[in-house]
Amino acid sequence: MIPGPRPATTPAGSATVAAPVPPGGGIVAPAAGGGVHPGNPGAPGSATPVAAGPPAATGTGAAIGAAGPPTPPLPWPAITATTGTPVPAVYPQEQPAPPVWRKALDLVDPGRVAGLSTAVRGTVGHRTAAITVGATLALAVGVLVAAYTGTGQDQDAPESAAAPAPAAVPPDLISGTTAADPAAFGATPSFTSPSGNIACRIDGAAARCDVENKRWAPTGADDCTDAGLVVGGTAGSRASCAGTPVPDDGEELGYGTHLTHGDLTCVSRRSGVECRDGRTGHGFTAARASYRLY
Numbered sequence: 001m002i003p004g005p006r007p008a009t010t011p012a013g014s015a016t017v018a019a020p021v022p023p024g025g026g027i028v029a030p031a032a033g034g035g036v037h038p039g040n041p042g043a044p045g046s047a048t049p050v051a052a053g054p055p056a057a058t059g060t061g062a063a064i065g066a067a068g069p070p071t072p073p074l075p076w077p078a079i080t081a082t083t084g085t086p087v088p089a090v091y092p093q094e095q096p097a098p099p100v101w102r103k104a105l106d107l108v109d110p111g112r113v114a115g116l117s118t119a120v121r122g123t124v125g126h127r128t129a130a131i132t133v134g135a136t137l138a139l140a141v142g143v144l145v146a147a148y149t150g151t152g153q154d155q156d157a158p159e160s161a162a163a164p165a166p167a168a169v170p171p172d173l174i175s176g177t178t179a180a181d182p183a184a185f186g187a188t189p190s191f192t193s194p195s196g197n198i199a200c201r202i203d204g205a206a207a208r209c210d211v212e213n214k215r216w217a218p219t220g221a222d223d224c225t226d227a228g229l230v231v232g233g234t235a236g237s238r239a240s241c242a243g244t245p246v247p248d249d250g251e252e253l254g255y256g257t258h259l260t261h262g263d264l265t266c267v268s269r270r271s272g273v274e275c276r277d278g279r280t281g282h283g284f285t286a287a288r289a290s291y292r293l294y
Contacts, residue, residue: 167263167278177258177267189261190250191268198273198286199246200253202261206232207275209266209286210245216290229284229291231275232264236282237293 185191190201200209210228218239221227226245231237253259258267266275272287285292 166260169258169260169265170276170278170281173265173267173274173276173283174258177256177269180253180257180259182259182261185251185253185259189259190246191253191259191266192248192250193268193273194252194255196248197288199248199250200266200273200275200286201246201250202259202264202266202275204262206230207264207266207277208240208243208246209273209275209284211286211288211291212248214288214291218291229275229286229293231277231283233277234280236280237277237284239291239293 182189188201188203190199192199197212198209199212200207208228208230210226217225218227218229221239221241224241227239227241228243228245229237230240230243253266253268255268255270258265263277263279264275265278266273272285274283274285276283283294
C-alpha cells in the first residue's frame with residue numbers, strides 16, 4: 001500500500017502570524033502561491049498592501065476602493081412630498097352657458113338659408129345675391145335674438161303689478177254695526193234681509209239690491225217693474241233693468257251687521273239696506289217704503 005501525501009503541519013512551537021493591515025484600511029492582496037507571509041514584500045507568498053481610495057459615490061456602481069464619475073442629473077424635476085389634503089378634480093367640469101346669440105343662431109335652418117341663396121342667385125348677380133342673403137340672414141338672427149331675449153325676460157320678470165288695495169270702508173256707514181264673515185256668503189257674496197223682502201249681491205264691480213214688495217217705482221229705468229238699485233264703478237248709483245234680479249235664497253245678513261267685498265260695503269238695518277262704493281262715495285238705500293240714490 002503506497003502512503004498518500006502528508007498534510008502540511010505547523011512545526012511545534014511556531015505561531016501563526018496574521019496578515020498585516022496597511023494604514024488607511026487598505027486590502028491586502030494575496031501574492032502568488034496563495035500564502036500570506038509577513039515581513040518579506042515582493043517575495044513569493046508574501047502580501048502586498050493596496051492603498052485605499054476614497055469611498056465610491058453612491059449609485060455609481062463603481063467598485064469599492066475606486067473613485068467613479070459623479071451621478072448625472074435626472075432629466076425630470078425632483079418630486080417632493082407635499083402636505084395637506086388633496087383637492088379632488090371633478091370631471092367633466094361644468095361648462096359656461098352659451099350666450100343668447102349662440103342659442104338663437106342654433107335655431108337658424110341652414111337648409112332654408114341655402115335654398116334662399118340659390119333662389120336669389122338665379123335672378124340677380126352674385127354680388128347682389130351675397131348682399132341680399134347676408135342681410136336676410138342678419139335680419140333673421142336679429143329677430144331670433146330679440147324673440148329669445150324677450151322670452152327670457154318675460155320668464156324672469158316679476159309678476160305684473162297687483163290690483164290696487166280695496167278702498168277703506170266708510171266709517172260713517174258702518175258706525176254701530178258689526179262686520180260679517182264674507183266666507184259665509186260665498187265667493188260672490190249674496191244675502192237677504194231678515195224680513196226676506198230685500199235680496200242683494202256684491203260682485204267685483206257693483207252691488208245690486210232688489211226689493212220684492214215695494215211702494216215706489218224707480219225713475220229712469222225705462223218703465224220696467226223689476227228694476228234693481230245698483231252702485232259701483234264710474235257710473236255711480238242708478239236704477240237699472242239690466243241683468244238678472246237677485247234671488248232671495250242668499251244667507252241672511254242680520255240687522256246691525258255689514259258685509260264688505262272689495263270697494264263695496266252693504267249694511268243691514270231695520271230701516272232697510274244701504275250699499276256704498278268706498279272709492280267713489282256713491283251709494284243707495286233700499287226699503288219697502290222708499291229708496292234713495294246718492
